[in-house]
Amino acid sequence: MKIAVHFGAGNIGRGFIGLLLSRAGYHVKFIDIIDELVDDINSRGKYNVQIAGSPEKILVENISAIDSDRDDVAVDAVVDAIAEADLVTTAIGPNSLKYIASNLAEGLKKRLAIKNRKPLNVIACENMFGSSTTLKNFVYAKLTDEVKNELDKLVGFPDAAVDRIVPNQPYGEKLMVTVEEFAEWDVDSRGVVGEFPQIEGLTLVDNLNAYIDRKIFTVNTGHAAIAYLAYQHGINDISNAIHVEEILQTARDVWAETSALLIAKYRFAPASHRRYVEQVEKRFSNPYLSDEVIRVGRHPRRKLAPEDRIIYPANQLATHDINPEALGKVAAAAFKFDYDGDTEAVEIQNYILANGLDAAITHFTGVTAGSRLFYIIKKNF
DSSP states (O other): OOEEEEEEOOHHHIIIIIHHHHTTTTEEEEEEEEHHHHHHHEEEEEEEETTTTOEEEEEESSEEEEETOOOOHHHHHHHHHHHSSSSSESSSSSGGGGGHHHHHHHHHHHHHHTOOOOOOOOEEEEEEHHHHHHHHHHHHTTTHHHHHHHHHHEEEEOEEEOOOOOOOOOOOSOOOOOOOOOOOOEEGGGGGOOOOOTTTTTTESSOOHHHHHHHHHIIHHHHHHHHHHHHHHTBHHHHHTTHHHHHHHHHHHHHHHHHHHHHHHHHHOOHHHHHHHHHHHHHOOOOOOOHHHHHHOOHHHHSTTTSSSHHHHHHHHHHHHOOOOOHHHHHHHHTTTTTTOOOHHEEEEEEEEHHHHHHHHHHHHHOOOTTTTHHHHHHHH
16 A cells, blocks of 8 residues: 655645545545544544535545654654655645654655655645745755765655635534645655655656745735735735736736746736736636735735845746836735734834834845935835
């Protein structure tokens, strides 16, 4: 029996990655730290995935779970599972990757100790650039050079791009997850070791950066744009916000800017890329997939960072001599996101009060004072 160890039994883990792995014939061992969730998976041994807006339900079976935070016995079980696994995946959030590094390191060492020579690929399915590479760095920091040299021959950490909207879950059947019909999982073929198994819904690509940027600059950037503008209008959810003419027009302006960048940089065919953008707009307007504006806008410090979804494409546009007017407007709206339930939002507001907007722009975005983008953000604020 093929075994897939998946870190994270949350909505993405169950409704996307775990679903595809189970359908590909793997026994999926979910690793999580929530006692009740782990116990429910083990007692039921199955769950349903509901396609939003459709009566269709997909039954997911052949699953089990381990609580990695329960006790030493559980930790040993996680290590043993990694030592025997045919595939390891994650969906735990970028900030949590460092917390699973120890278990992964121990599991990989045990894999060598029991002389398991099967190639293993570890794929971090997170909403960030280079998530598997980041996880590898955390893991390798805990290993000796000798062990790392051995693992380099047997273990790959191919980066990936994933895209599936999982809306706020309605009350109902336990463990069931509601997801959108659309799903995309692209894996960098250059990082794979051994012969990679065929998994329906997973595509091996040669230029992952193009697909990551396409997803980030269209889905994530567009999502953030709608959320931060909606917050200024006092609108609570995304599907309502996108029907406000001013918000929709700004989102379309953002997509026009990021599309120009993506087509110039990666030579995407304009017609097919336009269809991709139209599909994203349709997904955001689906009331069955609507998300809370506050949830989408959370962590504004991270989203305003130089390498993230707003400033990164805006800076690249500037190098192509294109004014990032719409992206600058979104950045300004992010600086005005003052929700007091978000620690990063509070931090930004306090910094502005103490140091002024000019200093805040350079501090949080890295944008040079006096630059074109700097003035666009300041003007819109």
